[in-house]
Amino acid sequence: MQQPSLFSPQQQGIKLSEFNDRIATVINGSRALQRQWVVAETSDVRVVRGHCYMELVEKDDRGNMVAKVSAVAWSSVFAALNNKFSQVTGSPIKTGMKVLVQATANYHPQYGFKVVINDIDPKYTVGDMERQRQEIIDRLTREGVIDMNKQLPWTLVPQRIAIISAAGAAGYGDFMNQLQNNPYGLQFYTCLFPASMQGNQTVPTVLAALDRINQHIDLFDCVVIIRGGGATSELNSFDNYDLAFTIANFPLPVIVGIGHERDVTVLDYVAAMRVKTPTAAAEWLIQQGSNELTRINDMQEAVVSTVRDTVGRASEHLAYFTSMIPATAHRIIDTNRVKLDSYAKNIPLVAGNLILSQRNRLERAVERLGDAVASALQREQQRLQALDDKVTLLSPLNTLRRGYALVRVGDKCVTAASQLQQGDRVTMQFADSAATATIDQPINQ
Amino acid sequence: MEENNEMTYTQAVTELEQLVAKMQDPQCSIDNLTAYTKRSKELLDICRKKLTQADEQLKQILADLQNPG
Numbered sequence: 463m464q465q466p467s468l469f470s471p472q473q474q475g476i477k478l479s480e481f482n483d484r485i486a487t488v489i490n491g492s493r494a495l496q497r498q499w500v501v502a503e504t505s506d507v508r509v510v511r512g513h514c515y516m517e518l519v520e521k522d523d524r525g526n527m528v529a530k531v532s533a534v535a536w537s538s539v540f541a542a543l544n545n546k547f548s549q550v551t552g553s554p555i556k557t558g559m560k561v562l563v564q565a566t567a568n569y570h571p572q573y574g575f576k577v578v579i580n581d582i583d584p585k586y587t588v589g590d591m592e593r594q595r596q597e598i599i600d601r602l603t604r605e606g607v608i609d610m611n612k613q614l615p616w617t618l619v620p621q622r623i624a625i626i627s628a629a630g631a632a633g634y635g636d637f638m639n640q641l642q643n644n645p646y647g648l649q650f651y652t653c654l655f656p657a658s659m660q661g662n663q664t665v666p667t668v669l670a671a672l673d674r675i676n677q678h679i680d681l682f683d684c685v686v687i688i689r690g691g692g693a694t695s696e697l698n699s700f701d702n703y704d705l706a707f708t709i710a711n712f713p714l715p716v717i718v719g720i721g722h723e724r725d726v727t728v729l730d731y732v733a734a735m736r737v738k739t740p741t742a743a744a745e746w747l748i749q750q751g752s753n754e755l756t757r758i759n760d761m762q763e764a765v766v767s768t769v770r771d772t773v774g775r776a777s778e779h780l781a782y783f784t785s786m787i788p789a790t791a792h793r794i795i796d797t798n799r800v801k802l803d804s805y806a807k808n809i810p811l812v813a814g815n816l817i818l819s820q821r822n823r824l825e826r827a828v829e830r831l832g833d834a835v836a837s838a839l840q841r842e843q844q845r846l847q848a849l850d851d852k853v854t855l856l857s858p859l860n861t862l863r864r865g866y867a868l869v870r871v872g873d874k875c876v877t878a879a880s881q882l883q884q885g886d887r888v889t890m891q892f893a894d895s896a897a898t899a900t901i902d903q904p905i906n907q
Numbered sequence: 908m909e910e911n912n913e914m915t916y917t918q919a920v921t922e923l924e925q926l927v928a929k930m931q932d933p934q935c936s937i938d939n940l941t942a943y944t945k946r947s948k949e950l951l952d953i954c955r956k957k958l959t960q961a962d963e964q965l966k967q968i969l970a971d972l973q974n975p976g
Contacts, residue, residue, distance in 0.1 A: 618917050619958060622965070647959045653969040678972060681965075751958055758920070758954045761927050765947045768930045769940060776937050 482571035489575070495567035497580060505530075507557045512537030514544070514555065518563070518577065533565065533577040543582050550584035551591065562586035591701065598703045598728045607710040611734045614715045619751045620683035622651045624675040624714070626668055629656045633690030633719075633740035640744035648751035653681070659689040659720070664699035672708055682714055686747075687729070688740035689720040700727035709733055719743035862893035879905065916957040923950040 489495060502518035509515075513536055520529040535543055535555075548554050555561070564581035602608040623641075627634040634654070641650045655671035658664055668687065675685055687709075700720060706728040709716050715734035719742055720727065730736040737743045854860075858868060868891040869876040876882060886901045914922075926947050929935055935943075 618920065621958075622969075649959055649961050651962070651965050651969050653973045681968065681972070754916075754920070754954075755958060758923075758951060758958075761923055761947075762951050764927045765930065765944060765951075768927070769944055772930070772935065772937055772940055 479571055482569070486569045486571055489567050489569040492567070497564055497566055499562060499583070500565045500577075501560070501562055501586070504555065504557055504559045504561055507555060509540070512540065514540045514579075516555075516557075518561075518565075531577050532575075533563070533579055535579040535582075539580065543579070547582055547584045547587070551587050555582070559587055560590035595701045595726075595728050598701060598706055599731050601703065602706060602710060602728075602732060605707075607707060608732055610710050611712055611716055611732055614713070614734055616715055616734075616750075617683045619648075619754045620715070620747055621649060621751070622681060622683045623653070623747065624678075624682045624685045625652055625654045626657050626671045626675075626685065626687045627654065627689065627740075628659045629654060631659065631689065633688050636690070637686070637688050637719075637740040637744045640741055641747065644744075644748045644751070646748065646752050646755055648748060648755070650747065660699060662699070665702045665705050668705060669708060672712060676713070679713055684734075685712065685714050685716045686740075686743050687716060687718050687720060687733075688743055690740045700729050702728070705729065706732050717743050717746065859893055862891065867892050914953055916954060919950050919953040919957070923947060923954065926950065 500518070502520055505517040505519050507514065507516040513534055515532070515534050518531050518533045519527050522528050544554050553559075562583040563579045564583075565577045565579055567575070568578045569575050599608065625634065625637070627637070638652065641652065644650075655674055657667035657671045659668075672685070675682065709718075709729060710732040716732075717735040717737060718727075718729045718733035719737040719740050720729065735743075735746065737746055858866075862868065870889045870891065871882070871886050876888065882888070882901050884901055884903060888899055888901060890897050890899060926943055930940065930943050930947070
């Protein structure tokens with residue numbers, strides 16, 4: 463009996479190729495591994511010569527990887543798949559997406575194991591993106607910041623505009639062109655803060671631009687974030703919590719114009735103003751200015767018409783008063799004439815009464831006067847009689863009758879013998895008549 | 908008009924609105940109308956100028972900011 467050599471195999475082996483063929487037979491022949499819909503997350507997605515290579519992974523709730531497999535979409539199907547996927551989700555297939563793919567396990571004896579992707583259902587990814595977006599919105603709402611930028615006051619006309627855009631983008635050109643050629647001659651002052659608006663540099667570069675604007679906050683009325691002009695939308699870069707949070711808390715109102723009609727990002731929920739395109743952002747700004755110009759024109763109209771109306775009203779008043787003067791004057795004259803007439807009518811009556819009463823008074827006075835005169839006369843007569851009696855009593859005639867004579871020289875009475883001189887011719891008055899005599903000799907006793 | 912140069916658009920348009928309201932008040936005396944009209948013309952000019960005439964200084968500041976160095 464031949465002893466087995468120390469170096470000779472105890473078992474008869476098969477060639478690897480045969481072994482691999484057996485693996486291939488099992489794997490490639492299993493119906494359970496063919497065209498099976500599989501939920502996974504994409505990782506390390508790369509396109510090489512039209513073939514799309516990636517890792518499909520599954521993570522648990524804590525983010526730990528629990529399953530992983532290499533996958534490929536061959537160029538024969540990838541172009542069509544990616545096109546369908548982009549149209550529905552707004553984004554090409556890329557790393558970090560939740561996907562539902564139709565997968566076939568494939569083992570090649572030479573190249574090894576690979577999962578071949580035959581088909582993809584973009585609705586699943588859309589649902590997942592929406593769920594992620596909703597999660598961000600819910601978080602911002604919970605934190606009470608989602609409406610903060612919307613609540614900022616706008617200046618009446620935002621003219622000083624900080625723009626965040628890719629420098630050479632068509633959307634930026636459209637925006638600037640629209641602003642600068644506005645038909646109202648409105649002035650806008652713009653400053654571009656360049657940022658990458660697609661791919662994984664979007665969030666850091668937009669955040670950096672916002673930070674720079676924040677350092678010059680006093681120079682601006684608002685921020686405009688614009689992107690557009692490209693055919694492909696790749697918007698889910700903007701569905702980012704940090705970016706949304708920063709915009710919500712930004713101290714200036716932010717206008718977002720980064721998509722097209724059907725595209726919505728989280729930023730649309732937090733920005734003060736959401737428009738569809740860069741052109742629409744410019745139109746909105748121009749509209750604010752145009753509204754103000756209209757308001758100013760209206761006020762100018764109001765000033766002019768108010769002045770016209772006020773002066774007109776004053777003139778009307780004046781004309782009215784002017785027209786009223788003759789009528790008023792006539793009325794005053796008439797009123798006074800009536801008064802005058804009534805006075806005139808009353809004069810005879812009043813005068814008659816007055817005369818009558820004065821006459822009565824006079825008559826009474828005359829009566830009293832007669833009495834007074836009579837009694838005065840009587841009194842005077844009595845007084846005269848008394849005087850007469852006295853005169854009679856004192857008259858020299860009585861003395862003369864008793865035998866005295868009154869001696870006069872010329873007109874002068876002689877009351878003393880010494881008044882006489884020899885030769886004086888004297889008149890001696892007696893009671894009945896007078897006699898003349900010549901003084902012989904005065905006798906001095 | 909130093910004071911007017913320092914007015915913002917909002918200040919000017921606010922004063923203008925108040926002035927127009929005063930003028931439209933039926934109690935507004937015709938004696939005040941001349942002064943009010945003169946002031947409102949000034950304010951209208953300020954507002955229009957703010958909206959349509961370029962502020963070269965601001966333009967330069969923003970140009971420097973956009974193209975540093």
